[in-house]
Amino acid sequence: MIIARSPLRISLGGGGTDLPSYYREHEGFLIAAAIDKYVYVTINRPFNEGIYLKYSEIEHVKTVDEVSHNIIREALKLENLNTPQVEISSIADLPSGTGLGSSGSFTTALLKALYAYRHRHINPEELAELACAIEIDRLKEPIGKQDQYIASVGGITCFAFHKDNSVTFAPLKISRETFHKLEDNLLLFFTGFSRSASEILKDQHIKSQKNDVDMLNNLHFVKEIGYLSKDALESGNTDKFGELMHQHWEHKKKRSGGMSNQDIDTWYETALKNGAIGGKVVGAGGGGFLMFMADDAAKLRTAMTKSGLQEVRFKFDFEGAKVIHT
Incomplete structure (x- = not known):
């Protein structure tokens, strides 16, 4: 076998x-x-x-x-x-x-x-x-x-x-210190529902093929955030990385109406008020996992648990x- x-x-x-x-x-x-x-x-x-x-x-x-x-x-x-x-x-x-x-x-x-x-x-x-x-x-x-x-x-x-x-x-x-900060303070919470990535990405695919200006500008910006995130993490600035995650999410939501929903928006705002620097839905959006960079992981865990979300702890x-x- x-x-x-x-x-x-x-x-x-x-x-x-x-x-x-x-x-x-x-x-x-x-x-x-x-x-x-x-x-x-x-x-x-x-x-x-x-x-x-x-x-x-x-x-x-x-x-x-x-x-x-x-x-x-x-x-x-x-x-x-x-x-x-x-x-x-x-x-x-x-x-x-x-x-x-x-x-x-x-x-x-x-x-x-x-x-x-x-x-x-x-x-x-x-x-x-x-x-x-x-x-x-x-x-x-x-x-x-x-x-x-x-x-x-x-x-x-x-x-x-x-x-x-x-x-x-x-x-x-990244340094060993930054690596441990990510493992300790990058948190995943399951929203309780799944979705089809293909369906959500299809809209982006079609608009990109048609050279839709808004979609292309959005993706250009997100690519730049990728480079800035690389710089932030390699310099050890995890707080800056968390802020960039927030910017990424704000632009990601604009790509498709199915990217977020009322529940996700409510959980996200709760997280920002309870120890999260920034975050986003992982993957194509619309469900799955919310990921946050925290400056107070214990407070964030408590708030998300009270909101009914289940954390999945991980290592790289x-x-x-x-x-x-x-």
Whole structure:
């Protein structure tokens, strides 16, 4: 049995500029961090022929074309399994549709496991590009590349997305003191509901393709916040980083009417009055997790708990997608 895992992620600045509709014309930049919450994929050879799948649903089919799960179907097609005899299962530490890049984590974990199953090696950059090829090129999802890349690479990483579709990346250069401040004071709270990232990002994708001035100016500004966040964190100014998160959120809400709602706005205002410097909804928006940079983490935890939100504590992951059992 092969077991592979890929980390989920949080975005620390510049999110949204990793969509092809933006970076192919203007180049993108963002900071993302992998966290110690994972998607796990197991692959085994069953006794009988066929494809056996266990995720939120159960499938048993004879051919790859019959597979309903679109990502698994496309990944198996790439493997050219002429006489399929495989069992694939998936579980995750946190629900999908919550803004933590679960789709990209699933795809990279699946591919990592499939390569190990066929006794082949794939490096992190190749893994990320293959995952992007499945989700963006083959399945035409209106999403960006950050999820696949940070899941593959891990760490707290700066990514640049270039007009020729290439991606360059390097670790964020922060001190040990700043690292511990982030782990201690960057807090995640679950809103209690999920949403489809594709639906929310579709509006951004269409407007960017049409060169909508307001959308492009918004993304230009968010990209600049990404660079400023890099400078703030590398200089150890976590308070400034928190203020930039607030600016990011104010502009992010303008991209789509589905980005926020009355509950999220109320929770956000409560947080700002109770120990948060700034924050945002992680991912495409509309639900999932609220993330805050706190100057009083204990006070913020108390206020958010009283508001009915559940905190998910985390540490950063520096391993990326990996096989943990063969």
